Structure formats: structure tokens, C-alpha cells
Amino acid sequence: MLKFPAPFPASVFVCTHKRPDGSPKPCCADRGGAELRDELKQMSKDQGLETRVKIFTSGCLGACEQGVTAVSFPGNQLMLGIKREDLQKILDEVAG
Ligand code: FES
Numbered sequence: 088m089l090k091f092p093a094p095f096p097a098s099v100f101v102c103t104h105k106r107p108d109g110s111p112k113p114c115c116a117d118r119g120g121a122e123l124r125d126e127l128k129q130m131s132k133d134q135g136l137e138t139r140v141k142i143f144t145s146g147c148l149g150a151c152e153q154g155v156t157a158v159s160f161p162g163n164q165l166m167l168g169i170k171r172e173d174l175q176k177i178l179d180e181v182a183g
Contacts, residue, residue, distance in 0.1 A: 100145035
């Protein structure tokens, strides 16, 4: 295994997990997870933060009942029920 510091100081992992149709459990894909991830990524780029804040796709983070879920680093913040109006605050918090 090789280890070295990541070339960016902050990251946000947005869940886009998709459950099969008919599943009794909700999923972030059906609640717009991919669209929120894409918008957050575009906002990061538009604000010149793309070298400081990396936006990634995540699998299930275990909070499916709460709406779209993401986790950010540093700080290990689990964010539940994310809406479009939360995205700027998320960027501001992780970018410092
Ligand atoms: S499907 Fe996104 S947290 Fe479970």
C-alpha cells in the first residue's frame, strides 16, 4: 500500500445510491442525489474551489430515511436531508 497526503484539503461525498424499483427502503438516487452532487460540483468549479474541495459520489451512508445524505472531510460531518438551498453552506463550511 502506498500512502500520501491527498492533494486537496477538503472533500464532500454525496450519496447517489439507487435501490431496485419497489424496494421498501428509500434511496438518495430517487431523491435527487446525483443532481445535487452535480450542482455542488459545478458550484465548486464556478467559485474556483475545485482544487481545494473535491466532490465525490458515495454509496449508501446509512441514513436513507433522512433524504439525500453526504459526508464531508475534514470534520467528519454527516449531513442528512440535503436540499439545493443547503449547497452553498456546505461549500462554505468545507472550504473554510
Ligand atoms: S441511499 Fe443514500 S444514505 Fe442510504
